[in-house]
Amino acid sequence: MMMRLPVATAADVARAAGVHASTVSRSLDPLKRNQVKAATRERVLQVAAELGYRPNMTASSLRRRRSNTIGVLISSFSNPIYGEMLHGISGELEPLGYHLLIAELPDDADEHRFSNVIEMMSSRRIDGLICAAARGRDTEILRSVSESGLPVVLCLRWIEATGIARIVNDDALGGALAARHLLSLGHTSILEITGPTDISTFAERARGFHGVLAESSATLVHQIASSSSPSVEEGNRAMAEVLNSGTPLSATAVFAHNDLLAVGALDALTRAGFDCPDQISVVGYNDNPLTGHLNPGLTTIRLQIDRMGREAARTVLAVMSDSARVEPVLSLVPELIIRASTGPPRSPTVAEVETDHSSAWVEENLPSYRA
Template identity: 45%
Template sequence: MARLAQVHPGTVSRALDPERAELVNEATRERVLAAAVELGYRGNAVARSLRTGRSGIIGVVAADLGNPYLPPILRGIEAVVGEAGFTVLIAETHDAPGRLKAITDHLVTRRVDAVILAAAHLDDTALIDSIDRSMPVVLAVRGLADDGHFAVLHDDVVGARLATEHLVQLGHPRLAQLCGPGNVLSFVVRRRSYREVVAARGVVDVSPDDEASAPTIEEGRRLAGAVLDRPAGGRPTAIFAHNDMMAVGALSALAERGLRCPEDVSVVGYNDSPLTAHLAPPLTTVRLQSGELGRRAAGLALSRITGEAPAAVTVRLDPELILRQSTQEYGGT
């Protein structure tokens, strides 16, 4: 390429490096670029990363890419890091044991500049601290038990309270929550907040003793079925599901038993995932700032890469209760 452009090889290197191109005069730079096009040159990303210390890649690790709640978060992340010239590399753990470590080990070997982690479990603290010594980590959606990490989360204390208080205010005497996995902080917080409201308002809690093995439609159907099969006097008049997919499972369990929502049992979901407004009935749910969470997590990751981030900080975004037709005032006995 240097021969074709009639310049020194060092001039070619500078002309093709966005950080040093201004050191080459415009006419020479254009001659080098024309030679690069003619020869079909493509930059060596590995060599560039060795020189700059950066790969230009930010890893994003999610638990379940099939969860409809995730796309707005991923779009928010990509919008911010793409604008900054980075590429997103996405991986999925399926919440499988050992999968998080295997993925993050691979990201380290790929010299990823930072990782946004949306798949943490409560027992992953030591692992995440270890990862953070190799590359900057930002927790998203799922946090850890302490606030000593960089994290962008939803305020699940407020979100669960909004959902539960709504059902109490509608006059429902018997409530049940369908709990997500107990090793994920967001579900633990929702469970605790629900129980605090129920205890304070003197409402009967008829929640199942079990919890979901995964926050899925199938598990929502199973847990809802367990409480709906009780005698009518012990059956919940309203259900708070820890996410929208579990709420869809609860609606399915009601239909299978010939029960109507909301006439027989009201249902509240959580997340305001796409299409929840188009269910039958449209789902009352807690809306989370998903896109904003992605953007904030991406911004925090970029600030960690550049060394501009403050000391470890946890950001919690406010939720909003969205009222639709799956809940109504209690009218039974």
């Protein structure tokens, strides 16, 4: 018969750490741990780990009428950026006994679907919500959710009018970094593939990008191709639409509002016979995990996504505890990552002029996206 080892209790931890049992409770409670001095809290956590003590989260949640569940709303399970963000969120919350309830709200979803997702999460009694899928049309729903008393934090995307605390990237700076890089290489004709205009991240990237171009002394031929969602398929469609237009491509560089759009654009350009970066440079945005392994490696704007997730987790806990120290806005600084997909523009050779990627050739070699 196997002998069962004694299970450590909170009283055991208190005795070994030389503190009161209530200090152990506060040190291990994510909403009250800030009430304990950092040195004391660390000592309690170390002793608890040594003794193998684990608080009974089920009993605790029943006493406090909490579920120890945080809802997380993202726009796409297929976008790798959200995996990195969730890694940061879970890395911060799971050691504290919290679980994540994750739901997808695609960018083309209507307000009715958003309401249904919120109702589903509420029915599971989530303790707080991290929303990383906000769109301009969601203003009233998010404001209503916040006013209902559910602690809410916006992450990655934001809506100013809601008044909800947000953890975001300085996307205007990111767009500016992309523009300065292309201008520094000598590009004066740039195609921009934009994301949906009612999403803050894409609107801010465009604002920063256009601001730098407007201040440039260069003569810019600035074209825009719009996408309905930030996906590889939409990047491919938008780029193919430009190539199918019947007008020779005048741009020597492309700035895509995210890496997925950039990958789709690169695919369309490659199939149309363009060499990157010799004939056209491409810049993406986000620095998704595989962008450095493309051929050519993608120049892009790197975001602090893991940190963004961790900061969002800390902020939602602070909102849940009614902390007066909640920062209304935390904006993280992006970084330009230069890889092989960008280079100086060069004059076309005689052979390239003779085979100028005419619309007839493009129509034959690329799928048509015309309605």
